[in-house]
Amino acid sequence: MKHASKLIRQHILALLADGQFHSGEVIAQEVGLSRTAVAGHISQLADWGLDVFKVKGKGYRLNRSFTLLNADKIKKYVRKSQLAVIDVAPVLESTNTEVKKRIANNRDELANGDTVLAEIQTAGRGRHGRTWLAPVGGSLTFSMYWSFPDGYQSMAGLSLLVGVAICDALQKIGVNDAQVKWPNDIYLGNKKLAGILIEVEGQIGATAHCVIGVGLNVHVPVDEYDVGQPHTDLSAALNSETDRNRLAAKIIESLWDHLDGFAHSGFGKYVAIWESLDLFADKKIVLQMGEKRFCGIDRGVDASGALLVETEDGITRFHGGEVSLRGY
Template sequence: MKQASKAIRQHILALLSDGQFHSGEAIAQEVGLSRTAVAGHISQLSDWGLDVFKVKGKGYRLERPFTLLKADTIKKQLRDAGMALIDVESVLPSTNTALKKRISNSPHNLADGDAVLAEVQTAGRGRHGRSWLAPVGGSLTFSMYWSFPDGYQSMAGLSLLVGLAVCEGLRKVGIDDTQLKWPNDVYLQGRKLAGILIEVEGQIGATAHCVIGIGLNVTMPDGQYDVGQPYSDLAGYLGHVPDRNDVAAHIIEALWSMLPKFAQQGFGPFAAHWQATDLFADKRIVLQMGEKRFVGIDRGVDASGALLVETEDGISRFHGGEVSLRGH
């Protein structure tokens, strides 16, 4: 997207975020465009998931107001922001894709803990190539960079560690009973709250440049999103819509706190903590790996983050990959 269009859409988004009516004429004057051009930009924002109402004689209004993500607001809440980059974009295809592009263009310009957040993702992705649906202003989607000099093998269990960090961050905003589903989903009251997508750039044997993607439901409109499974959101649990800047700051801080230890010592020190939050602990589960299907009892994880499943033949270990898990 051209920078000019991007800036205009960011401006329109900021104007509409208060939930009040804004006439097409007033918006046009504010951004220096014709009313027709403004209508085109708003139509594009609507296509990307912005709930805009148009009322004749009154103008445009959002279904509900929301607080915009702001890099400065997030950084002020971080105890040790240092030189880390917190970058908020109005519209991106995907925060993971944006960070991967930066890695391929200039990895030396990235520091561990750099994060990119987006108000609008036009092509958000979940695991196995699924799309990640996120209403504008109702979700938190961001990606963080972290490097592993010892290469890919030193990242075993990373998605599980990130799940723990998300739970730790959410505790700071009053959510104490999240659970984790192996290998990378966060659940609240038995329904999916957040997903994690880890992607890695780099050659075998060299530093692994890792992109940690997180998508979290903050306030989801009822019945508008069919994601193929029940989902929960923070607003439904808390009884109010939390400020996404607060939520982002707490999760980023938890990641900054836990990732250095993980990079040095691996997943082992965190395994017992993970097992205490395991959604399917000691329950009968089904694992689907391609065409193969395994049924057994979830017996937690080992020091590498592999899932331990008890079957008639004893304990089998399963590592990440094309594995889905569900209660049986």
């Protein structure tokens, strides 16, 4: 029953994606259900972030049309050869959770670079357990698998490396001024464009099975969505509609390329690149770690990915915390 509901919602989503009106009666005929059942499915999609409205006598329509994510199209745009699977799901609890399930159930069948994208996330997460919700069709949300046989210590600086890879991909589509905010955010014009959430499965001393989650704003108008902090999107930066399938291919390809290099050489060779993209380079910052608060000047990062902060006592290295310019 659960699988059948997913297929029905996927069908309804595909019908509505053109941005035109579709009567409840026609949708009901298409999916083989009653109009009441269709209304229930659309209500659930709306609860998950689908911007749909109903007009009496006309039916249902989305606020804006969008092109659905399509695994075959993404693969067509990817030029780099990699033994990896690219899957697109219409609805998932969270792409990170999905990849973690695959690690638990069949990790031997996973390959580095395997990627799962979702059109809708019903329980997306950000750092520190925050909820991360995105408008349907207006974001790019995906998770990638990568294993590190040498364990946790070989992953030092990984979230920073992912930021470098995303900025590299964005440059290839004409966004040249994206910056990184330590340790795992992408900013554009001092506003958040994308976030990174890395989770690791595995025992200390054994292979680290890594899940790299990315959420990027493609069409998230500031006047329509409040995400709890200043944000921007690619449509505002490019003044045009972004092909999410082509964008996904560029980012996935860039991650494959940079992760290969990172796995062989570590973060050291990427330090200078990251620092050239640093949003707070040489600025006075505040670092909040739980109840503790540290003030100083951002002096970049080291080969382990630690933030270097210049204080009255000299350079201090930090491996965790929230960085801001506020209140200093």
